[in-house]
Amino acid sequence: MAEPYKLKRWLIFNEDSVVSTQKWVRERVSALSDRTVILVNTQTAGRGRSGRAWNSPAGGFYASFLLKPAPPIVLAPCVSLLAAVVLVRLLNRHGISARVKWPNDVIVEGKKVAGIIAEAGSFPESWFILGIGINLVDAPLIPERKSLPPGAWAEFGEAPSANVLLEKFLAELDITWPCREGNPISGIIAELNSTLWSKGEEVSLTEGTKTYCGVVVKVESDGSLVLLTDSGERRFVSGELLTVSEGRE
Ligand code: BTN
Helix, strand or coil, X not given: CCCCEEECCEEEEEEEEECCHHHHHHHCCCCCCCCEEEEEEEECCCECHHHCECCCCCCCEEEEEEECXXXXXXXXXXHHHHHHHHHHHHHHXXXXXXXXXXXXXXXXXXXXXXXXXXXXXXXXXXXXXXXXXXXXXXXXXXXXXXXXXXXXXXXXXXXXXXXXXXXXXXXXXXXXXXXXXXXXXXXXXXXXXXXXXXXXXXXXXXXXXXXXXXXXXXXXXXXXXXXXXXXXEEEECCCEEEEHHHHHC
């Protein structure tokens, strides 16, 4: 294993290939310190949300970030949203217009360029692992995909290297969320809502076995999504969004 290096307050491990960076951190959670990152070139069994796989060909950005102790559990969805806003900012700075698809995807021109997963636990101590996958050059298919097609950064502009992107991501993350006790999105809620995918449009939201239809109104500062449904405004804390036109396909 290569020696880790320090990047401001973070300790970075760089590996060529692991099974999954989420799994790598989880297996070492007691030994690793707070603010540890692993960044790899490829994963052999990357994990997506809802039990899906995350195909991880060489040359993408695959990283997991350990926060120990975990932020307060109520803030967990907000950490993912913060990461999505930071990625949108970085894409914007490269001249690429991107959107946050609630609860934690990054979309460019209707294609999913990045996905975020957050896992937390309390054994043997409190931990929180944020995982980020970004298609830099290739856009592999998302198994069992029900929503948007995948896209790669390089389709829309010159993609940075994964190491440069990590450095920029961490700098932006630390500036935007300097105090880990605080709500990571309270200071960026307007920015989040201005980049919200499908805002003002009709969508369907699937939560477990139920599907709801409504117009996307906003994300609240607790990370919940507000939809205007036939029975008025309704808040959701989890779910998968589809545009109504996608749902009809
Ligand atoms: C999703 O959209 O379903 C979330 C995808 C998260 C993928 C990243 S890649 C780095 C980290 N390691 C994993 O196994 N998964 C996350």
